Amino acid sequence: MLNETSLVAPDIQARYSSTRALTEALAAPLSPEDQTAQPMPDASPTKWHRGHTTWFFEAFLLPGLPSYRPYHPLFGYLFNSYYETIGPRHPRPQRGLLTRPGTGEVASYRTQVDEAMSELLAGPRQPGTTFLAELGVQHEQQHQELLLMDIKSLLALNPLRPRYHREIADDAHPSPALGWVELAGGTGLVGHDGTGFAFDNEQPRHRVVLRPYAVADRPTSCGDWLGFMADGGYERPELWLSDGWSTVQREGWQAPLYWESGEHGWAVFTLGGLKRVDPAEPVCHISYYEADAFARWAGCRLPTEHEWELAASEVGLAHRFDPGRAHPRPMGVEATGAAGQVWEWTASAYLPYPGFRPSAGAVGEYNGKFMVNQHVLRGGCVASPPGHPRATYRNFFAPHCRWPFTGLRLARDL
């Protein structure tokens, strides 16, 4: 999974430090009150993200440091997310009721673990330590993204319209032209090749057969989406999957999440405040159901995850999709979800690759046990930490989820 020799000690130590610091920087603009509340069961308080990522190192790495004493006997109970083999957990929907430990004590917890990790990583390492440390870093990077999408969902519920960061420009530009990248299909290889870090769910690399296809050279824009809405997209059941249509009706969806109809047209709540919907930006905060309905309306379809990966990795998609360019603005400062790249829903259900083997031990619960009732998203988003996404990365959410930074890219048969 991870080639141990490909990561040298200074690298992981530096990566550990900078990742931990970035989490704190992301939390810094938030008050103790902001860090405590939980807007819905799917989203966690900032304070909990800070504690949970710390617990990950304490639970999986620090038993390897003989001198280490856990910070508190109950923090494992409070900050374990879903590792059944580690032990019982505080119920997820009640994370917002844990007013203690407070933000200050969580900071102390982080400091203690950071000091111990520094000692652990500086000394001679047991086999697997480097991998687990890297896994912990990657895990914390995932939570940095979750922290931002969760705090956005909380602030959006406040009638005071609080901002996470400074106000952003209220621009509006025309939707750019849409081009297509054509691919010949045939037999291709998908999945991670083992060079550098990858999650277990990206492996094994394997052959797939594809028909000739084309993918759009940019994500669907807000301008495109306004066309869908103007054409009755949210009122026409023939465009929707059955589960999608019943969700539209039950939830009263009429636009992407965070969009509001106002006197001057559609506005959108962002981490920088309320602003006009900019037709040029990728549409964001849509469910799989909406992505699928839009594609059907457009006479297209969503790409499979294999189509997406081969287009991204083999053809290059220069000037179109480039994981290295996924963060045109400093992450965390203007992570608006409406101004940047978005995770792209694919047509593929989240299932194991042929020959999939979960990682050994408790971290084997990391990915495999979620392989049902989810769809794969590819790419990365404005909230993804730099260097975190890659072409083989398999993100996943349930089809109704809209609070992540989710969009789509069209595909079609040739």
Added chain:
Amino acid sequence: MLNETSLVAPDIQARYSSTRALTEALAAPLSPEDQTAQPMPDASPTKWHRGHTTWFFEAFLLPGLPSYRPYHPLFGYLFNSYYETIGPRHPRPQRGLLTRPGTGEVASYRTQVDEAMSELLAGPRQPGTTFLAELGVQHEQQHQELLLMDIKSLLALNPLRPRYHREIADDAHPSPALGWVELAGGTGLVGHDGTGFAFDNEQPRHRVVLRPYAVADRPTSCGDWLGFMADGGYERPELWLSDGWSTVQREGWQAPLYWESGEHGWAVFTLGGLKRVDPAEPVCHISYYEADAFARWAGCRLPTEHEWELAASEVGLAHRFDPGRAHPRPMGVEATGAAGQVWEWTASAYLPYPGFRPSAGAVGEYNGKFMVNQHVLRGGCVASPPGHPRATYRNFFAPHCRWPFTGLRLARDL
């Protein structure tokens, strides 16, 4: 309702100041995180109580101060509890998601309103101002009690077992002997006589006919309750009202709220931490259903609110029940709910007295519109501010509620 001339200006000014200061003192031990969370829809965050009681003065009194400018245009929306005639409100179950305004800004809000109220009360007053100021003080006193019962319900959900105040003695004493006070019944007068402040729901004073009856000379104790439990009280449907029994089964009740079965017998979570159940203390945190079932088990019944009031006011109940002695310990310091007096459930539904007229204007929503689906409680509790309860005071809660400081006193026919 309130005899305007009976309250002189210095009195209300001093009462305003001391009441406002007590609220802040009660909140002081709580962190910003503690003050933000909402444990259930019935209970509100501390921060919200502080803002709401402030808004009450801003909304009902300060329009009378020409120079006053409201603190924030949306605070009325955020801090209005249920006054339909004032305008729309933030949904009650989402009060815990309002991380802004933070505790600091709530303090600023309180300061601005206090300064304006000081100016208003110092000057010549319009008719009704003194009454409304006194109503606001009484209202804030009610919220002091709510603040304590709400924060207790929040802290009890935290596996870390946080304490609100210093640890209290882990004593256990035998349940005191139970005596009876006999009353002749006949025609009596109940309701407030108009001397001093009273809520509209305590009036008009009116005649009632009672049969001869007896009431216990003390509330039911934890020792009594342990006897009920040992005799299968929670397992015998014949003791329960139908709605009560279905609640017992649905909720899995086996003891009062906050009781826990441990290695050394029953313990109870208090604002001072976990301690042994003391048989000598009044049982607390029971629903009307439980109070009613206990009385049936004991071969008795609950007193009606009229029986309770006449026993308390006519016979005196010295050394038995005495509102003036309801607070043997400094309120807020050891308000444990299990160590002190309790609100006593009566057999009476909360209904208007004959000839009842709600107060004029928006404050007419204060009491009258809740006169259905509730039962009356009488007395006062350890969390009641000194001087707040009186013999005619009608507290009320829905029959399933257990998070207030609720107990019972037995009665029987003669």
Added chain:
Amino acid sequence: MLNETSLVAPDIQARYSSTRALTEALAAPLSPEDQTAQPMPDASPTKWHRGHTTWFFEAFLLPGLPSYRPYHPLFGYLFNSYYETIGPRHPRPQRGLLTRPGTGEVASYRTQVDEAMSELLAGPRQPGTTFLAELGVQHEQQHQELLLMDIKSLLALNPLRPRYHREIADDAHPSPALGWVELAGGTGLVGHDGTGFAFDNEQPRHRVVLRPYAVADRPTSCGDWLGFMADGGYERPELWLSDGWSTVQREGWQAPLYWESGEHGWAVFTLGGLKRVDPAEPVCHISYYEADAFARWAGCRLPTEHEWELAASEVGLAHRFDPGRAHPRPMGVEATGAAGQVWEWTASAYLPYPGFRPSAGAVGEYNGKFMVNQHVLRGGCVASPPGHPRATYRNFFAPHCRWPFTGLRLARDL
């Protein structure tokens, strides 16, 4: 409770036979399919009513007939309604899933029990037998009313608009003038005096003190109600109890149950089909919340149950309210709920009378255990079997219920 000697044998035998026959006559127009479905947990299938009333005699009377063998070992489980002391029961919300026993087998069950009851009543009776038989008759009469209100709620859900009986005249007449009956108040006696049958909840007879008051000389009419609606009755929160207003909003109430807005004004679904709302008829199928809001809108209030009873029994209310005239049309033939007398909500919560003692044994569960969260209704309705209601009769339902034949009569202070 019941004076055993006041009921001679032929009387109870005849009453048993005619009551049992009326139940079957009421069910006769209904197909096996109609008799099986359960429209909501509160309402039971016709087939179940037929079985349950039969089980009542089997469970409470026939153990006194030595030769009797229960029809089926599981019928007690299926047809026990809520008698905890008798044993466990089939869950109420699943009564509609009991397709067996079918209507035919229920008829056989009724026949077997009728034959045994005939034998029991013909022979020498043990003490209490006559009372229990009369109680069973009264119980079955109550279920005759329930059967009609339950089947109405079922048929109303069917888009085919099925009729229970022949179409009724689609008349409309002006609302009659409203007069007032004035009463002096003072001390009066309420409750049953022990002559003839009464339920335990009507006793003991006791003294009450009333202020001078007036009651309307007729129930509120549909014409009156149309005035309430036209004046925004369902949109004005200041008219409503808090629980009532939240129910109005949650349920989207805009008119009484079964009313429909059509091209030609308001229509109402009846057991005889859809017809125009007739302003002259008493309004029916309203909740306590609506009755209370209407009274507040009218500048009046609801009478207490004591006021109602004294007005009905002492002053007579001839040509106004007369239980003996409660059935101007043959019950069951034109029981429309909108054309006839209605049960009248009172301001009184359903609570025990002073000195109340439930009947001994399992039938003690009949009334007492429901004395919480309900309001008292007085009078009788078009679906009440002839002779069943009396001036002391205390019917009761939860405040949100609208599917019974419920209306109101105004009262006011003098």
Added chain:
Amino acid sequence: MLNETSLVAPDIQARYSSTRALTEALAAPLSPEDQTAQPMPDASPTKWHRGHTTWFFEAFLLPGLPSYRPYHPLFGYLFNSYYETIGPRHPRPQRGLLTRPGTGEVASYRTQVDEAMSELLAGPRQPGTTFLAELGVQHEQQHQELLLMDIKSLLALNPLRPRYHREIADDAHPSPALGWVELAGGTGLVGHDGTGFAFDNEQPRHRVVLRPYAVADRPTSCGDWLGFMADGGYERPELWLSDGWSTVQREGWQAPLYWESGEHGWAVFTLGGLKRVDPAEPVCHISYYEADAFARWAGCRLPTEHEWELAASEVGLAHRFDPGRAHPRPMGVEATGAAGQVWEWTASAYLPYPGFRPSAGAVGEYNGKFMVNQHVLRGGCVASPPGHPRATYRNFFAPHCRWPFTGLRLARDL
């Protein structure tokens, strides 16, 4: 999709008649009461199945018969299942409240449509008519299976333990030995080749790449399942998908649906009554979650639908799996769900094949709009009408469903 010329007229007429007759034969043992109730929203009343399958012909075929008049203007509303483009529908969860039309009128409806269909099929046919008639026949065959699984779920809820057909033998035999069929993998073709009828979701036929694999030569047996249970299968979270484990805990699953623990070991409710669990029979009425957990426990996995199809069609699986032998007993007479073949869960999510095109018109809603949140099952079951299943047939249910006749077959990598 369907080669029109491959179906000659006599064939479809005969198939129409025999299929329609089989539906009536399946309903014949059920009383009007049995045919009316709906045990849960997922399952429909027998009476509704009879009406809905009839409506399918009326809505999609009989507009082509100029003389035809619809039976009732509202039957389209009542019997449309989910065809949004046809019009609105009665809410699915309320199908059990439609006591009218009764079973008799549904029979009349069937007769009218059958006569019209006979006329339509006898005359010269428009293009597409034969396909739509065949689709209607296949549709009705699917509902025959649904009718049996739905009525089983209803009868199982009745404490009287009613039987659908005569009692079946209470045998128990040892679980047969398990063998493996090895397949080389490589590139293969899956999907229907266009010879004879197929649903749109079985097409287009396309190439897939498979690794070498093995599949069990028989479905997992009840004996195998008892081993899983004895080894704590339902108590070990590490065996389960996350959604599966939370379902196990929420629903309290401890065995397959319809299994009951009794004095003499495990029994199972069947359409022939309660009988002992026979270790030799295929396990039935398990969810995808359970199938997946069992496979993980066994150190194996579920086959993908492609693996299943290639194993069934290419290698033959004679004496192992053979669709032609899926009905060892007359369907409908002893369809017990525990004694016969079962639909086999696969590891594949139900998604469109590459190049999938739904059928044109309203029947395009038949399959495509359900392609999310479901897993594919392959094979056929004891309740499948003879000739209905084929190797390319893609059945599908949500992962939590247990009321269909569902089992599993193990697979593993080579």
